[in-house]
Amino acid sequence: MFRKVGIGTLLIFIVLLSACVGGETAPATTSQAVPAPGFEDAPEMIVEDTIDDGMMEGTGEAMEDPMIEGAMEGATDAMGDAMEGTMMGPQTHNIDMSNSGFSPGVLTVKKGDTVTFTNTGSRGIWPASEVHPVHNAYPGSGIQKCFSGGDTSMIFDACGDISPGESYSFTFNEVGTWQYHDHKQVGNKGTIIVEGS
Numbered sequence: 001m002f003r004k005v006g007i008g009t010l011l012i013f014i015v016l017l018s019a020c021v022g023g024e025t026a027p028a029t030t031s032q033a034v035p036a037p038g039f040e041d042a043p044e045m046i047v048e049d050t051i052d053d054g055m056m057e058g059t060g061e062a063m064e065d066p067m068i069e070g071a072m073e074g075a076t077d078a079m080g081d082a083m084e085g086t087m088m089g090p091q092t093h094n095i096d097m098s099n100s101g102f103s104p105g106v107l108t109v110k111k112g113d114t115v116t117f118t119n120t121g122s123r124g125i126w127p128a129s130e131v132h133p134v135h136n137a138y139p140g141s142g143i144q145k146c147f148s149g150g151d152t153s154m155i156f157d158a159c160g161d162i163s164p165g166e167s168y169s170f171t172f173n174e175v176g177t178w179q180y181h182d183h184k185q186v187g188n189k190g191t192i193i194v195e196g197s
């Protein structure tokens with residue numbers, strides 16, 4: 001929230017700066033104008049004009065400063081990231097399951113994201129939460145729930161073989177580091193890191 005306000009303020013500031021710089025090219029500069037008769041002795045006007053010109057020139061130089069340009073680019077990037085994070089919503093990530101293991105072996109996602117495990121191997125693969133054989137490391141999970149007739153969508157367990165070419169998807173709503181394995185080849189393991197949204 002603060003970040004958005006900060007970016008908005010910066011953008012307004014940039015617009016104001018642009019307006020100032022634009023004004024510099026306008027024919028309104030009066031410092032070199034010949035004072036009207038009778039005003040030669042008005043030092044206040046001359047001082048004012050000098051200050052205005054000085055400010056405008058200073059602003060123009062600041063806009064060309066690479067440090068300022070870098071900050072502006074950074075603000076634009078930050079805005080893009082913020083939009084991606086808040087407007088794109090939950091993402092879906094893919095993990096390949098082969099006969100020899102999972103790829104990527106470590107995957108970081110956001111809370112609410114879905115991971116789709118696709119079998120690219122040639123035998124049945126059964127992804128499930130650690131710890132073999134009970135599969136209860138992920139909150140609420142447990143291999144006994146696969147066979148109790150209840151809703152298995154909330155447990156991190158495929159509850160059976162995923163055939164070659166088929167996939168299994170699970171949505172991670174628990175923040176933490178969750179290890180899993182292939183129940184048919186227990187040495188094949190992977191890790192899903194779930195970060196808060």
Ligand SMILES: [Cu+2]
Binds near residue numbers: 134135183184186
């Ligand atoms: Cu197992």
